[in-house]
Amino acid sequence: MAVIGAPLYVDGRLWGVVCVEQADTPRKWTENEKGFVAMTASTIAGVIMRDIYTIKLKDAFEKANAASKAKSEFLSNMSHEMRTPLNAIIGMTAIGKNAKDMERKDYALHKIEDASTHLLGVINDVLDMSKIEANMLELSPIEFNFEKMLQKVVTVVNFRVDEKRQKLVINIDKEIPQTLIADDQRLAQVVTNLLSNAVKFTPEKGSITLEARFIEEVKGLCTIQISVSDTGIGITGEQQRRLFSSFQQAESSTTRKYGGTGLGLAISKSIVEMMGGKIWVESEFKKGSTFVFTIQARRGTTKEKNALLSHGMNLSNIRILAVDDDPDILAYFSDIAHEFGLSCDTATSGEEALRLLEKNGSYNIYFVDWKMPSMDGIQLTRELKTKASKNSVVIMISAVEWGVIAEESKKAGVDKFLSKPLFPSTIVEIINECIGADKEEEKETQADTANVFAGRRILLVEDVEINREVVQALLEPTKLEIDCAENGAQAVHMFRKAPNKYDLIFMDIQMPEMDGYEATRRIRAIDNPKAKTIPIIAMTANVFKEDIKKCLDAGMNSHIGKPIALEEVMERLKNYLS
Numbered sequence: 001m002a003v004i005g006a007p008l009y010v011d012g013r014l015w016g017v018v019c020v021e022q023a024d025t026p027r028k029w030t031e032n033e034k035g036f037v038a039m040t041a042s043t044i045a046g047v048i049m050r051d052i053y054t055i056k057l058k059d060a061f062e063k064a065n066a067a068s069k070a071k072s073e074f075l076s077n078m079s080h081e082m083r084t085p086l087n088a089i090i091g092m093t094a095i096g097k098n099a100k101d102m103e104r105k106d107y108a109l110h111k112i113e114d115a116s117t118h119l120l121g122v123i124n125d126v127l128d129m130s131k132i133e134a135n136m137l138e139l140s141p142i143e144f145n146f147e148k149m150l151q152k153v154v155t156v157v158n159f160r161v162d163e164k165r166q167k168l169v170i171n172i173d174k175e176i177p178q179t180l181i182a183d184d185q186r187l188a189q190v191v192t193n194l195l196s197n198a199v200k201f202t203p204e205k206g207s208i209t210l211e212a213r214f215i216e217e218v219k220g221l222c223t224i225q226i227s228v229s230d231t232g233i234g235i236t237g238e239q240q241r242r243l244f245s246s247f248q249q250a251e252s253s254t255t256r257k258y259g260g261t262g263l264g265l266a267i268s269k270s271i272v273e274m275m276g277g278k279i280w281v282e283s284e285f286k287k288g289s290t291f292v293f294t295i296q297a298r299r300g301t302t303k304e305k306n307a308l309l310s311h312g313m314n315l316s317n318i319r320i321l322a323v324d325d326d327p328d329i330l331a332y333f334s335d336i337a338h339e340f341g342l343s344c345d346t347a348t349s350g351e352e353a354l355r356l357l358e359k360n361g362s363y364n365i366y367f368v369d370w371k372m373p374s375m376d377g378i379q380l381t382r383e384l385k386t387k388a389s390k391n392s393v394v395i396m397i398s399a400v401e402w403g404v405i406a407e408e409s410k411k412a413g414v415d416k417f418l419s420k421p422l423f424p425s426t427i428v429e430i431i432n433e434c435i436g437a438d439k440e441e442e443k444e445t446q447a448d449t450a451n452v453f454a455g456r457r458i459l460l461v462e463d464v465e466i467n468r469e470v471v472q473a474l475l476e477p478t479k480l481e482i483d484c485a486e487n488g489a490q491a492v493h494m495f496r497k498a499p500n501k502y503d504l505i506f507m508d509i510q511m512p513e514m515d516g517y518e519a520t521r522r523i524r525a526i527d528n529p530k531a532k533t534i535p536i537i538a539m540t541a542n543v544f545k546e547d548i549k550k551c552l553d554a555g556m557n558s559h560i561g562k563p564i565a566l567e568e569v570m571e572r573l574k575n576y577l578s
Contacts, residue, residue, distance in 0.1 A: 002027040004034065006041035010049050018044060082122055088115035114159075120563060125263040127543075138545055139274055143300045144184035146176055146224075147425055150212070153191045154421060160199045162399050167207040169328060170421045175214035176224060179300025186271045187295065190279075193264040194228040194291045201289070202232035221276070221296045229290040235283040243281060244269045268293070318435060319360075320344040323353040323380065324369040324397070329422065333367065336424055342431075350375030354383055362389035365434050367418070370398035370405055378405075378412045385413035393434045397422070454479035456577055458504045461491040461519065462539070463511040467562075471506065471539075474566050478573070487511045488519025495523050499530040504576055507556065509540040509547075516540065517554040524555040535576040539564065 001023055008016040018041040020033075089112050096108030128137065150170065161168045191210070198208045208230045215223040235243065244265050265279075272279045276296035283289035320342055322333035330346040337344030345360065347353040350372060357363070366384055370377040381394050396409050399420040409417070418430055462468045463486050472482055483502070485491035488511050495502065505523070509516040520536050535558070538551040543561040551559050557576065560568050 001025075002029065004029045004037050006037045008041050008045045008048070010045050010052065015045065015048060017041075082119065085115035085119040085122075088112070089119070117156075125267060128263070128267045137270060137274070139183040139186060139271075141182050141298075142184060143179050143181050143302055145178060146180050146212075147172060147178070147423055149184050149188050150191065150210070151423055151426070153188050153195060154210075156192055157195045157199055158399065158419065158421075159401060160196070161208070162401060164199065164202070164204045164206070166199065166202060166205065167326075168399065168421045169207070169209045170423065171209065171211045172424075173212055173214045176212060177222060177299045179302050180222065180224070180297040181300055182275060182295065182297035183271075187275070190268040190271050190293065191226060191228075193268050194293075197264065197291075198228050198230040198232065198289075202230040206231040215294065217299070220298055222299055223277075223294055223296055225292065225294045227290055227292040229288065231288045234285040234287050235281065235289055236285045240281055240283065244279070316341060316343060318342055318365065318431075319363040320365045320367065320431075321347065321353060321356060321363040322367040323347045323350065323372070323377075324367075325349060325372045326369070329369070329397075329420075332422060333427075336427055339424075340428065349373070350377075350380035350383070353380060354387070357384070357387060362387075362392055364389075364392060365431065366392060366394045367397055368394055368414075370396055370400060370409075378408055381409070381412040381414050395430060395434075453573060453577060455481075456503045457481040457483065457501060458506065459483050459485060459491060459494060459502045460506045461485045461488065461511070461516065462506070462508045463487055464508075467508075470564065471569075474564070474569065478570075480573075488514030488516055488522075491519050492522045492526075495531070495534075496526055499526065499528045499534075502534060504573070505534060505536045506539045506560075507536050509538060509542050509551070516556075517550065520551075520554045520556050535572075537572050537576070 001021065002025070003019060003021040005017045005019045007014055008018060018037060020037050092108040092111045092115070096105050096112070099105045099108060150172070154168070154170065158168070195208070195210065202208060208228065211227050211229070213225045213227075215225050217223070269279050272293045272295060277294035279291070279293035281289060281291050320333070320337060322330055322344060323346075324330055324333075325348055327348070330348065333344055334346060336342075345356055345363070347356055351374065353366075353368075366388070368377045368380055368384075372380075375383075377396055377398070381396070384392065384394055393415045394413060395416045395418050396405070396414045397418045397420060398405065402417045402419065406417070416430060416433065418426060458480055460468060460471055460482050462471070462484065468484050472484075475482065483494065485494055488507075490513075491505070491507070492514070495505070507516040507520060511519075514522075516538060523531055523534075523536065525531070536556045538548075538556050538559040539562065540547070540551075540559070541562040542551075548559045558572055560572060
């Protein structure tokens, strides 16, 4: 017997051995035979390597093709998402310009505002995703009121809920601290995304529930769990595996039907993980979904007022009647009344409310739902205004925007309006208004803010005329005197000419002739004490962390991002001018 073998090396590794044998008699192999076996082994190794590389190449091609397709669909979706609100803005601007009556103009302006907000959200998503991919997304923890943060989020999505006649319920665990220390804006971004998705994917007259629960507190860190449940279209198991990936929704047809960038959940996942938590989904196709996430936040130290301001008044003497056909709402009122020591009766209809009025006498405050079967809130209010005490207050509660029902409600005698979904603090605040306990505080607040900047002068440095007009219009009620410079060079000249004339400078960054950085450096270099101390605040669309640092390094005191939020501008003015 004679055997000869040759190794098979594939990609530098021993893959196997090729053997040739002669079984009948021993023999000595010739050089030609050895060369043939070696060549055969090399050929087989080459074929194997080619097959392996073909499989790898095919796999890489499929992955690259899938990524290319996902990004192509994303760009297509982005084009649609940006052009749609732009079309609304341009179209409604034309309608508003040509409208003859103020009601039509106001309608156009509201639609422009909605479309602009949507467009800004799309742009923010893209910017956030780019920061996440560059590992530049960072958190800015502050102390904030948890319930008020949720109120702001609900305000953003509530008009969509109303449009689709959906029911939105908010449940907040009483154990959650009133104030927390975390990045409230990023947290609000996650909640807004989940609520907006729930509204989008839930049919008309569906229901959505937001629930916030206190899980535990370990070494000063509170774990908070927030869930958003809906009765929407649901998500299959396969779709769930792709949900939190960049540039993807459950499927490509989802974007065409419902809209969206496909970035929201990927951004939310990154934010939640940065806040020490996790996010997941529980869903069954066509049976709704529940998105759940946790965060870790430190307990705040500020004790904010969230109680009735009695000022010596016996609160047990205040009698309240809540009227709503939703038993959950009535239970909500009963719980709050019990918590604050108030007397509260409930009625599921207008007829039952009138029977209670006849039986128990007049109540001090009536919370009346706008939309009820048989006798609605408007009809009930008319009856209450004729049969109840003249000092009684009727508060209309509704998920519908107040402007839609204001005229009819006021004619019926409604005194105040409270928007659904209800929050404990908003109910407390409106009761305070009714019993007059907050009037002194309101007068003090008005005295603190009215004309507080009268006689103060600022320099607004901005090269775009419409941006100057926006700032001037926003600040008109403050009685500030505003001078304008159209570029950095002009700003330096104006300040050098009269340095003691100005109390503060708002400085744009990107301008012709001289940008904001150089203008700030030159102002700080002027030989005058005022040049070293005058507050200079960047007012720019450059909003990344490195942009803010660059502003501070140039000698500026603070930063405001565009689009400009009046609250942020007022905060800076009060901080530096008060």
